[in-house]
Structure formats: C-alpha cells, structure tokens
Amino acid sequence: MAARNVAMREAIRRALREEMHRDENVFVMGEEVAYWQGTHRVTRGFLEEFGERRVRDTPISEMAIGGMAVGAAMAGLRPVAEFMTINFAFLALDAIANHAAKVRYFFDGMFKVPLVYRAASGWGNQATASHSHAPEPIFAHFPGLYVGCPSNSLDAYGMLKASIRDDNPVLFTESIALYPKPSPMPDDLDADYLIPIGKGDIKREGGDVTLVAYARGVDWALQAARALARDGVEADVVDLRWLRPLDMALVYESFKKTNRCVIVEESLPMYNFGGEIAALLQENMFDYMDAPIKRVAAEDVPLPYSKEIELLALPNAQKVVDAVKEIL
C-alpha cells in the first residue's frame, strides 16, 4: 500500500478537521486556537474554514476551559478543548479530575461527558522547569478519564478520532518533540480509521527483552532496540498508546516470551508509569520473571534551562541500552 511521510501535527490537524466536518457538535476551544492559528499550528486554517462559532479563542482561563468543556459536553456538544501546554492544565486539575472524570459516576450514569482535552506535552528545547513536564501519569491516576498518548502520526490520527467519537472524557497528549516528526500514513486512509481506546501496539518484535513505552518513550525504545540488535539482542517494543485503560494483556504476552523488561518514559521517576507497569508485572507475571525490572525515566529534578544539564536530566536511547545490558 502506498504511503507517505506526514508530520504528527499534520495528522492531528487532519483528524480534527475531518471530525468537525463529520459532526456539527464537535467544536474547538482554547487559547490562541483561532486567530493566532494555534500555538502549535494544529488548528491552522480552522477559523477560516469553520468560523468563530466552532473555533473559539478563550482568554487565559484554564479553570474555565476545563470546566466549560464539561458543561458543554453534558449538554450534548462534543468539545475539543486545547490546553496550550499540559503545564497549564495543572490549573484545571480540579475541572479535569473532580468534574470531567467524576460527573458521570456521582450522578450514577445520568450524564455523558464526551469531551477531549488536547494538550502539548514534554521536555526539551530549554523551556525551563515550569514549562517542562510530561505528567501524563498524574492524569491517568483518575478513574472516569481516559488518557491517550500517541507516538507517531498514524496512531495520533486514529486515536484522536476514537477519542472524539467516544462518549467518555479523554485527555489526549501530544509530544511537542513529535509534532514535526514525519512517519508513514497510507495514501488511501479511511476517514473512519479508529484505534480503539485502550489498545496497545507492538512496534517491533524481538525475543530477548520487552521495552514498554508510550509517546516519545517509544522513539527512545526503538532507537535502543536498533542499537541492541547490532550486539545481537532483539527487543520487543510495546507501545501502550493509552495510559488509561492500560493494555496490560499485550505487555504480559510479550513478557512471557522475553522474561525481562525495561520501562521507558519521559515522565519523572517517582510515582510514575514505570512504577505502575513494574508493579503489575510482579503481581501477575512473577513466575515468568528472570531479572529485575528496570525503569528509564527523567532525572528526579525540576528541568534546568542550560542545555547540557537539561540533556543530562532527559532519558535517551543510550540510557535504555545501558538498562537492558544490566539485566541480560
């Protein structure tokens, strides 16, 4: 099948645009999404195409963005609310965790909350401490919410479409580092190409070690796998894609084959994705475990400005390779 390389931001824009054409109730709101054409250019051209009614600039009011999306969704619209970066979503944590995630439960199913929060996430480019987070696990903590974190363009396309069409609230994070990154998308892609919520993916097959990752961590895992292959070590790379629900069946299947696991993520190392996956593996796969489970995450510091120490704090492929070699 013919395919061409498409940057992840283009794939996200295409998915969002098609969903807005498909369903009149889908609309976009957020800071700079309309006249400014989107801080990350995801909504470029939307104002001209859909008009002010459906492409709505908000003031710098994250609490209101987070909560208004909930009210609009309960009332029957399908808001796609953008947090310019996920750092600013902290201001809306109550709206997300206490309202979006819980309204359905505490009224025992009376309301649906079909909304998507989009948020650019990740470290790097000397953005400095308060603008440098990959805190997806914080949001994945809350039952009632789904959390999706794509690692390439095709996944981003199918995952965002599935998120918009689902009747539950979804936090959808987009790695800033991956926005410009091209990856293949088929030319004859179906506009109903959906990646089911909670379905992970094997990005590379190998029998010696399982690398579990999501979003940008998948990049590091794949780079590491290529380096390890030169030394004759074959890694299975499991891209979970969704932090909630977690496709643990896929991880277990791989682990039964490899009996070894390194978990890779961009997030901080305490109370994180790696801890969760490691705990589930030891609880459920103890008999298959041949070595300690290793975790590669960011260093446990706020991110500094200066480039060299910033890079020291970040995970990378070499750190993954080193971790694998410790448990072979």
Place this chain on the structure above:
Amino acid sequence: MGSPSKDMLLDWYRQMALIREFEETCHRLYEEKRITGVYLHLYSGHEASGVGSMAALRKTDHVITAYRDHGIALILGMDPKAVMAEMMGKKTGSSGGKGGSMHLASKEHNFWGGYAIVGGHLPLAAGIALEARYKGKDDVTMTYVGDGATNNGYFHESLNMSAIWDLPVIWIIENNGYGMGTEVERASGQTELHRKAEAYGIKSFGRVDAQNALEVYAVASKAVDYARENGPVVIEHVTYRYRGHGVSDKQYDAREDMSAELKEWMATREPIKILRDCIEAKYGDVGDILAGHEAAAERIVAEAVSFAEASELPSSYEDLLSNTYVNSEFVYKTAQSIGAGID
C-alpha cells in the same frame, strides 16, 4: 411577567413548606444517625431565594447549584422519595447512592446538579449556556453560587467567559453572610458582591432581600428576560442559613454572636412568614389552604423517609464499579487484575 397570581403565591408556600419540612427532618435524622456521612448542607432559611427566582424560569431553562442543593431539587419537582433515599445512600436514591446530599441532579428537570467543590460548577454552567447559544436556543442557565465562591478563581474566569461569549447565565449569588465560618467582610475586598459583575462588564440587577419571595421574583423575572435576549446577569440574594454551613459543624453553639444573629433573622426575616403575611394582606384569610400545604408537606416527607429507610443499600462490586465510564467493562478488568475480588 407581571406580579404573581394568587395560585402562584399559594404554590410558593407549598414549595417552601415542603423544603422546610424536608430540611428539618434531614437535620433530625442526622442527629439520630439515620442519615450518616459528613456533609449535609440545609436550605432552611434560604427557601425564598430559590422559590422566587426559579418561578421566573420556563421548563426548558437550566438550573445548576453547589452543595446546598436539596431545596433546589425539590423546587424543580424532583421526587422527595428519591432525594431522601439519596441522603441515606440507597439504591433508589436519585444518584443511586453514589452522590449523596451534595450530588442531586435530574436530567428530566434540566437540573444539572449539585456540586461539592466550591465554585467548581460555575464553568459547567457557562458550558451548559454555551450549548444553548451554539444551537441558537434562547434557554437560560440559572446558576446559584455562594458568597464564599465569589472569591474563587472559577467565579472570575466563568463570569468573564460568560461576558465575552454573551452566554445567557443568571449568576445568583446567595449571600448568607458566611463562607463556612468566615464573614463576607473578612473574605472579600468588595462586600457588595453583585458589584463584582462590573469588573467583567456584566449587568448587575443589584441586591435583593431574598427572605421575601415576591421581591426575589420581581428582580429575577427582569433578569431572566434580559439574559434571554442579551447575555449574562448577576443578582445578589441576601439571605441567611438556619442550620449553619453544614450539620456537622457546631459554630452556632460555640459563637454567641452568631447564635444571637440567627435568632434575630428568624424572628424578623423568616421567609415563610413573610410570604404568608403577603398572601394574607392581599387575599385575606387563606389559613386553611396553607395549613393543608403544611400537612401535605409533613405527609410527603414522612412517606419519603419510610421509602428511603425501606430501600436497599448498594452493596455489590457491580454497584461500586458501574457508571465509572459509559462502558465500564474495562474497569471490571482492571479491578480483577489488581485483585479487587470481583467474580
């Protein structure tokens, strides 16, 4: 809208008598530990605020409030049985026992709920009003907010958003003098709370004596008409709570000044008595009708208590896990994988 008819006034009396009976019964049941939990915020003393303002709405309009929500639910016509059962955490409760006192709601009555985080429901109100604007409907969203919440970021962001997007929200500040135990004067730089509207270019309909249902209705009618045509408005209802912030706090016993203040309000500004006096001044002796409403309120609430006490408690894992998501299947799977003990 003109002045309320005799039938309307009598019906307001019915509503207020029902709320008072319901709330005082809740208070007694809480003392007797037949209603449990930590949170039970009663509407006694506030009745005219809700009754007078909601009388200005149409059926298709929307209502949302914070955690002092029992009175609002009853005014909108929710079944007292389902409301009382929710107080007791029963399966027959309006939220299946999952929400409790602070989370009453009814889709069929366009009642979008009571909410427990101070100010948390305010952007939801704006979002509900946005749906009406988006779809070209002229329904308004009546939103009750306590005085304490007007110092919270949600309030300011939501009012501002309602202003720039012309959202038809009636922001009703129910100023009962205290945010929990802190007086308005110690909590807000602007103590005429309705004037906070000015900061966002929102029309204020000023302060209303919200112990008088007729005054509440007169202002609310104008405000609702304005909001339907134009966009957001603010009204400040000056009222008083008879049972403290919530039943589990005892500040009235501890603070003599508050206790004296409460007695003064009850003696001179009792909303049910004020309404009764208005009706009688206008229509003469209607004592039999009012006594009938009071007796009906007692009967309805007693039946609600019997119904609630006879109802089943939710007790299974299915009860626990259901409605976490529109499709909760994966929640069960997760619960199984972490050994929560479901079959």
